[in-house]
Amino acid sequence: MHKISRYFLVLFALCLSALAQAQLSIEITGAGANRIPVAIADFLGDATASRIVTSTVRSDLERSGLFKLVDTTGVALDENSPVNFADWKSKGSDALAAGSLLRSPDGRMEARFRIYDTQKGVALGGAVYVTSNQQLRAAGHRIADYIYEKLTGEKGVFSTRIAYVVKARGQFLLQIADADGQGAATALTSTEPIISPTWSPDGSKLAYVSFEKKKPVIYVHSITSGQRQIVANFKGSNSAPAWSPDGRRLAVVLSKDGNSQLYAVNADGSGVQRLTQSGGIDTEPRYSADGGSIYFTSDRGGSPQIYRVGANGGDSQRITFEGSYNVSPRPSPDGKSLAFIARREGRFQLAVMDLASRQVQVLTDSHKDESPSFAPNSRMILIATEVGGRGVLSAVSSDGRIKQRLSVAAGDVREPAWGPFYQ
Numbered sequence: 001m002h003k004i005s006r007y008f009l010v011l012f013a014l015c016l017s018a019l020a021q022a023q024l025s026i027e028i029t030g031a032g033a034n035r036i037p038v039a040i041a042d043f044l045g046d047a048t049a050s051r052i053v054t055s056t057v058r059s060d061l062e063r064s065g066l067f068k069l070v071d072t073t074g075v076a077l078d079e080n081s082p083v084n085f086a087d088w089k090s091k092g093s094d095a096l097a098a099g100s101l102l103r104s105p106d107g108r109m110e111a112r113f114r115i116y117d118t119q120k121g122v123a124l125g126g127a128v129y130v131t132s133n134q135q136l137r138a139a140g141h142r143i144a145d146y147i148y149e150k151l152t153g154e155k156g157v158f159s160t161r162i163a164y165v166v167k168a169r170g171q172f173l174l175q176i177a178d179a180d181g182q183g184a185a186t187a188l189t190s191t192e193p194i195i196s197p198t199w200s201p202d203g204s205k206l207a208y209v210s211f212e213k214k215k216p217v218i219y220v221h222s223i224t225s226g227q228r229q230i231v232a233n234f235k236g237s238n239s240a241p242a243w244s245p246d247g248r249r250l251a252v253v254l255s256k257d258g259n260s261q262l263y264a265v266n267a268d269g270s271g272v273q274r275l276t277q278s279g280g281i282d283t284e285p286r287y288s289a290d291g292g293s294i295y296f297t298s299d300r301g302g303s304p305q306i307y308r309v310g311a312n313g314g315d316s317q318r319i320t321f322e323g324s325y326n327v328s329p330r331p332s333p334d335g336k337s338l339a340f341i342a343r344r345e346g347r348f349q350l351a352v353m354d355l356a357s358r359q360v361q362v363l364t365d366s367h368k369d370e371s372p373s374f375a376p377n378s379r380m381i382l383i384a385t386e387v388g389g390r391g392v393l394s395a396v397s398s399d400g401r402i403k404q405r406l407s408v409a410a411g412d413v414r415e416p417a418w419g420p421f422y423q
Contacts, residue, residue: 035068036151039093039118042076045100049109049136053101056140060158061147063180065402079114079126088118095124097147101136108132111139115147124150137182145422157375159422162382163187163197163206164393168411174208176223179375179418181406187221196240199419200247200267206417207231207241207250218252220267231269242285242294243267244311251275251285251294262296262309275313284328287311289335295319297327306340320353322360328371331355332378337398339372339381350383352398363400373418384414 040058043050061067070093077083077098088096099113114126127146131139141158148156157179166173172194177184188194192211199206206221218232218241232238236255243250247267254263254272262275262282276282280300287294293308298316300307306320306329320326325343332339335355342351342362350364350372368386375382380402382395387405391412395404407413 035066036094037068037070037092038095038097038147038151039070039072039075039088039091041072041096041098043099043101043111043113044076044078044081045102046109049101049103049133052136053099053111053140053143056137057097057144057147060141060144060156060180063404064148064156064158065397065404066148066152079112083116083118085116085118085121088116093118095147095151097143099126099143101131104130109136111136111143113143113146115150137178141178141180142422154379155377155421157377157379157418157421160376161203161419162373163199163415163417163419164384164413165194165197165415166408166411166413167391168408174206174221176206187223187226195415197415197417198241198243199417200243201245201420202247203420203423205267207243209239209241218250220250229268231265231267240284242287244287245289245291251287251296253283253285262294264311273313275311276309276316278316282307286329286331288331289333295329295331295338297329306338320360326351330372330374330381332374332398333376334378336378339374339398341369341372350381350396352381361400363396363398364394366394369394371415373416375418376421380418382416382418384416 043054058069062069070091078100079098081098096116096118097113102110109131111129111131115124117124129139129142144158145156160179161176162179163176166175172190173186174188174194175184175186190212195209197206197208204223209216209218216237216239217230218238219228220231221228232252234254234256238254240253241250249264249266252263252265253260260281260283262285264273264275278300280298282296282298284297285294293310295308297304298307303324304327305318306326307316307318309316323342326340328341330339338353338355340351341348347367348369349362350369351360351362353360366385369383371384373382380395380397384391385394391414393406393413393416
């Protein structure tokens with residue numbers, strides 16, 4: 001559990017100005033068709049700590065839209081308590097989680113838990129996480145991830161983080177929060193716009209574009225130290241950074257030689273390599289999951305469409321053909337689909353293409369979607385959209401069934417980026 005400790009030190013090392021009004025609140029607006037009924041008993045042990053961990057686990061699972069929580073009011077069990085499987089089956093539960101929070105002599109706590117298949121009457125597994133008073137919600141996220149994976153077969157993302165930009169009171173705040181919107185901390189505050197944040201594959205850095213020099217400049221920002229490095233500050237525009245899967249390179253958009261074109265650059269700013277040579281505007285690059293190619297937006301054919309080029313340049317291939325406006329390509333981490341923003345009847349909506357069949361599905365019914373970002377397990381997509389003239393974030397499952405809305409009480413929130421799996 002030392003990694004949880006490291007992440008909390010990281011968050012406290014940020015230049016914190018976590019304004020109360022900049023905390024994200026989440027509203028669940030849709031759920032999966034066949035939710036798994038699961039019971040999370042009250043954990044035993046330290047009462048306050050157990051309450052925090054238990055509530056975090058329950059909130060995570062319910063927020064995912066894949067689980068239906070079975071009522072456990074007044075039921076407290078630890079990981080060694082005998083389980084009456086027939087009783088839990090009669091309550092309609094397919095699974096049961098029980099655990100405890102015990103304080104060690106050194107002041108740390110051990111979060112212990114076990115998950116059971118109540119239908120088969122067997123234990124599915126369990127774990128012990130070392131935590132502390134400051135890390136209880138992180139421990140809860142880890143437990144929820146474990147339960148999620150045991151019951152769905154895919155990795156959970158409750159321990160991941162998101163980055164986004166809040167505009168409030170004439171300032172732009174680059175913020176980092178837990179995936180549930182809690183624990184928001186400000187990595188950068190500026191009176192000038194901050195756009196296009198994107199996580200390094202190991203979650204230790206953010207690349208973004210800042211206008212603090214009165215022009216778009218690309219920075220790489222270390223989350224642990226807060227140190228920043230300029231990686232592209234050429235004549236003209238420097239924009240749209242995207243990390244290669246190995247974290248060594250960034251695809252960027254530069255206009256130093258004329259029109260905006262795609263380039264690759266080392267993460268320290270060296271080794272600039274031009275990738276495209278078109279007469280149009282090429283922008284919004286994103287590496288494929290295997291790192292072998294780059295998806296991007298270009299108007300070279302007369303209207304904005306999505307193309308693909310090799311990671312070292314070469315001939316480009318057009319990907320989208322349906323409609324006259326398709327932008328902001330985001331390949332899924334599992335390599336199976338491509339999210340993008342499509343204009344349909346004057347509305348800008350999130351769409352997903354199955355890369356094998358090339359079939360396209362529009363996932364939202366909103367009007368001003370932008371900046372899609374996949375969760376690292378490819379299950380959910382985070383977007384910026386607009387409600388009542390104010391920028392909010394929205395998350396939708398890749399099949400369109402599960403929907404959430406994340407908003408800030410005072411200010412616009414935009415430019416979302418979902419971080420990688422917990423390292």
